[in-house]
Amino acid sequence: MSRLVVVSNRVGPVKDAARAGGLAVALVDALRAQGGLWYGWSGKTNRRAADSASIESAENLDLATVDLTPDEHTDYYNGFANRCLWPLFHYRIDLTAFDRRYYEGYRRVNAKFARVLFPLLRADDTIWVHDYHFLAFGNELRHMGAEQPIGFFLHIPFPAREVLATLPHHDAMVRGLFAYDVLGFQTERDCERFRDYAVREAGGVVNGDHVHCFGRTVAVHAFPIGIDTEGFAQIAAEDKEARRQYEKVTKGLAGRCQIVGVDRLDYTKGIAERFQAYERLLKEYPETHRQVSYLQIAATSRGEVAEYRQMREELDGLSGHINGTYGDFDWTPLRYLNKPMPRRALAGLYRASKIGLVTPLRDGMNLVAKEYVAAQDPEDPGVLILSRFAGASYQMPEAIIVNPYDTKEVADALQIARYMSLQERRERFEALMVRLKTEDVARWRDDFLSTLAAVRRRVPAAS
Numbered sequence: 351m352s353r354l355v356v357v358s359n360r361v362g363p364v365k366d367a368a369r370a371g372g373l374a375v376a377l378v379d380a381l382r383a384q385g386g387l388w389y390g391w392s393g394k395t396n397r398r399a400a401d402s403a404s405i406e407s408a409e410n411l412d413l414a415t416v417d418l419t420p421d422e423h424t425d426y427y428n429g430f431a432n433r434c435l436w437p438l439f440h441y442r443i444d445l446t447a448f449d450r451r452y453y454e455g456y457r458r459v460n461a462k463f464a465r466v467l468f469p470l471l472r473a474d475d476t477i478w479v480h481d482y483h484f485l486a487f488g489n490e491l492r493h494m495g496a497e498q499p500i501g502f503f504l505h506i507p508f509p510a511r512e513v514l515a516t517l518p519h520h521d522a523m524v525r526g527l528f529a530y531d532v533l534g535f536q537t538e539r540d541c542e543r544f545r546d547y548a549v550r551e552a553g554g555v556v557n558g559d560h561v562h563c564f565g566r567t568v569a570v571h572a573f574p575i576g577i578d579t580e581g582f583a584q585i586a587a588e589d590k591e592a593r594r595q596y597e598k599v600t601k602g603l604a605g606r607c608q609i610v611g612v613d614r615l616d617y618t619k620g621i622a623e624r625f626q627a628y629e630r631l632l633k634e635y636p637e638t639h640r641q642v643s644y645l646q647i648a649a650t651s652r653g654e655v656a657e658y659r660q661m662r663e664e665l666d667g668l669s670g671h672i673n674g675t676y677g678d679f680d681w682t683p684l685r686y687l688n689k690p691m692p693r694r695a696l697a698g699l700y701r702a703s704k705i706g707l708v709t710p711l712r713d714g715m716n717l718v719a720k721e722y723v724a725a726q727d728p729e730d731p732g733v734l735i736l737s738r739f740a741g742a743s744y745q746m747p748e749a750i751i752v753n754p755y756d757t758k759e760v761a762d763a764l765q766i767a768r769y770m771s772l773q774e775r776r777e778r779f780e781a782l783m784v785r786l787k788t789e790d791v792a793r794w795r796d797d798f799l800s801t802l803a804a805v806r807r808r809v810p811a812a813s
């Protein structure tokens with residue numbers, strides 16, 4: 351069996367993968383089974399960061415990490431990846447800060463990662479590259495002469511052609527993707543948008559699952575990422591910490607209906623629009639007062655990017671306004687917490703919440719929607735309200751599907767969820783769980799790797 355090399359911006363955790371969640375567990379399992387190498391950024395910046403990797407070994411698995419200089423980190427990570435590609439791929443052209451310096455830094459750092467990995471590769475390796483940090487990485491490896499099968503999976507949405515075309519150098523970015531053998535996207539819609547770009551912007555030709563363009567051929571497939579459904583359901587039902595959290599929350603609610611939102615604090619997640627929809631519920635349905643309680647967990651991420659600081663201020667303002675207007679001495683309508691909760695406690699929190707409110711404005715998949723459902727009590731399950739713009743909505747049509755921009759529709763969905771009969775809740779839950787169990791994270795990983803194993807490199811790197 352060939353060795354698996356996983357490339358992702360952040361590496362690990364390996365020892366305590368279960369604490370981090372399904373994705374880390376699925377990757378560690380595959381790396382261990384095949385004897386693997388996990389490669390990426392160390393998370394450290396260092397003025398004298400050299401072109402070399404530190405390698406650590408742990409049970410049939412090596413971790414190789416590279417430091418970045420502060421300039422590389424600013425241009426590649428904060429700059430091009432997070433201030434340019436992230437907003438643009440989520441349709442926020444208004445927030446996209448294109449800067450040639452960021453672009454060049456991104457290209458340079460992709461080349462550096464490739465240069466450091468290349469001598470560590472073996473002829474029979476299979477390489478699996480993850481996400482928008484490494485669009486140009488495969489092509490850099492090919493230029494160095496790598497001939498191994500290389501697959502790429504994009505965790506975020508692939509944008510519509512006209513949106514992508516606003517990015518200077520979009521053509522070079524997409525051309526670079528053709529160095530991969532397999533391109534994996536979250537949904538069939540992402541595949542369609544990729545094919546549309548290739549055909550209409552670059553004169554590509556589609557032939558079944560393959561796209562020919564720039565003298566190369568890639569296999570394009572949707573691999574919707576899942577969670578460890580059975581494992582998470584078991585934690586929610588049986589784990590001590592999950593039970594403790596469930597009981598604590600249930601007691602504190604004193605019979606109120608809890609609505610829960612759990613997100614990384616990010617403008618793509620639609621948290622401000624969600625707060626406005628909740629305010630609309632309180633305004634238009636006064637009978638909800640004292641009967642509902644909304645808990646939003648939004649742990650800070652990327653705090654160093656200015657747009658994220660502004661968003662925090664906006665959310666602080668909105669939550670203060672809602673509680674000031676509708677709250678009372680004995681009722682806080684909205685609790686908004688900026689700190690993370692341990693994964694096991696999160697499972698208990700989901701289970702104690704009658705409504706899961708997952709309303710991103712754009713999302714590649716959204717794993718919170720899946721975790722919320724998996725954590726429910728099958729005898730008395732809660733209701734998921736899910737944005738139509740999350741990739742998860744295609745696999746989860748039994749959720750209440752909403753337009754997150756329409757605050758009235760979301761407020762009404764909250765009312766529908768509150769009054770939904772036990773029978774309907776069970777029917778929806780059972781249908782959702784059947785799919786979540788078959789289309790779990792192990793299936794996602796195995797489908798991707800078997801597709802990659804089936805391809806053979808046919809074409810040389812382009813200039």
Ligand code: GDG
Nearest residue numbers: 371505575613614649690691692693713714715716717718
């Ligand atoms: C990207 C794509 C795609 C959140 N708060 C806490 C916490 N979390 C965990 C959740 C969930 C994960 O973080 C978030 O996953 P999402 O899928 O919702 O979103 P992104 O972070 O944006 O991930 C996304 C994903 O990649 C996978 O391909 O689905 O579309 O944007 O697992 O539970 N975990 C803990 N405490 C928290 O407070 N322990």
